[in-house]
Amino acid sequence: MKDEEKALIAAWSDHSRMWKDNKWVYPVISRRAGGLSVGVNLNPDHHCTFSCAYCQSGPQENHKPVPIDVEAVERELRDFIAFYESGDYKDCAFxxxxxxxxxxLKDLCLSGDGESTIVKEFPEICRRMRNIQKDLTPSAGPFKLRLITNGSRLGNDAVEQGLGYLLEENGEIWAKLDAGTEEWFKKINRSPLHLEKILANLETAIKRYPLCIQTMLCDIQGQVPSESEIGSYIENLKKIHGTNPGNFVEVQLYTVIRHTLLPDVTPLPTEFLQAVASRITAEIPVKVRIF
Ligand code: SF4
Known part of the structure; x- marks a missing residue:
């Protein structure tokens, strides 16, 4: 294997949220984004509305609340982009x-150790990210602004206000949908909310915004999604797609690669993911990618 390939695989596997002395902003080489993704972590306290069995962000308990420093978030973003534009980043060890x-550079992406839309500063952070995009698009290229979310707070007034800024131009939502039934939803996402609410939120979101669906397929302590569970999941996808096909970006299927919140949550073989992808594309005219 060439050094370049080794470096790329190492970079894809390295999802640590540490970059120099930064607290909020971290670069990753992202297979899904197809290049450099600059992440913004608004949840160093791991606060989330889900408690997914497969969560790979580390333990959710025993974190003190961390107040958001909006100025510092913007400063770290602008500093990293200035570093990118200087060209010096190409030679740094990372x-x-x-x-x-x-x-x-492919995107600036709200993607943290919890659910970004929870924080009250969400609209202001989105506004500032959009300003950065406006300021920098000519020199840095047409990068996107993205929100990665579990979908639980889409449709909330403050969140909608933020999305109005973030997704004004060249923006996308990448939202989680891991279940076809309430039973599997409770098992995999372990949220006090109901799947019905998440589905309604996703249908509302796709009316206005480009939406990509991200789906985790894994073995949870000896249980895997059944044939009929996958069938119900595809029915859910159909409803979302049917709401506004033009805004349906793609489905991303993935499995576990790192340490998980619950013990004995393990990856499924690629063949399983390929079989689900084939079932989806047989029923819905959408692109499906496997990671
Ligand atoms: S939604 Fe994301 S951050 Fe929240 S528990 Fe699930 S995997 Fe972890």
Whole structure:
């Protein structure tokens, strides 16, 4: 294997949220984004509305609340982008051996150790990210603004206000949908909310915004999604897609790769994911990618 390939695989596997002395902003080389993704973690306290069996962000308990420093978030974003634009980043240890085309800036992405839409500063952070995009698009290229979310707070007034800024131009929501039935939803996402509410939120969101669905397929302590569970999941996808096909970006299927919140949550074989992908594309005209 060439050094470039090794570096790329190492970078794909490295999802640590640490970059120099930063507290909020971290770069990753993202397979899904297709290049450099600059993440914004608004949840160093791991606060989330779900408690997914497969959560790979580390334990949710025993974190003190962390107040959001909006100025610091913006400063870290602008500093990293200035570093990117200077060209110096290409030679720093983190990026040095990554192929040139894989380290092009693809997005600024709200994706943290919890649910970004929970924080009350969400609208203001979105507004500032959009300002950065406006300021920098000509020199840095047409990067996207993205929200990665579990979908639980889509439709909330403050969240909608934030999305109005964030998704004004070249923006996308990447939202989680892991279940076809309430039973599997409770098992995998372990939220006090109901699947019906999440589905309603996703249908509302796709009316206005480009939406990508991200789905985790895994073995939870010896239980895997059954044939009929997958069938119900595809029915859910159909409803979301049917609401506004033009805004349906794609489905991303993935499995566990790191340490999980619950013990004995393990990956499913690629063949399982491929079989689910085939069932989806047989019923809905959508792109499905497997990670
Ligand atoms: S929604 Fe994300 S951060 Fe929240 S528990 Fe699930 S995997 Fe973890």
């Amino acid at each position: 990026f040095k051996d990554i192929p040139a085309e894989k380290k092009l």
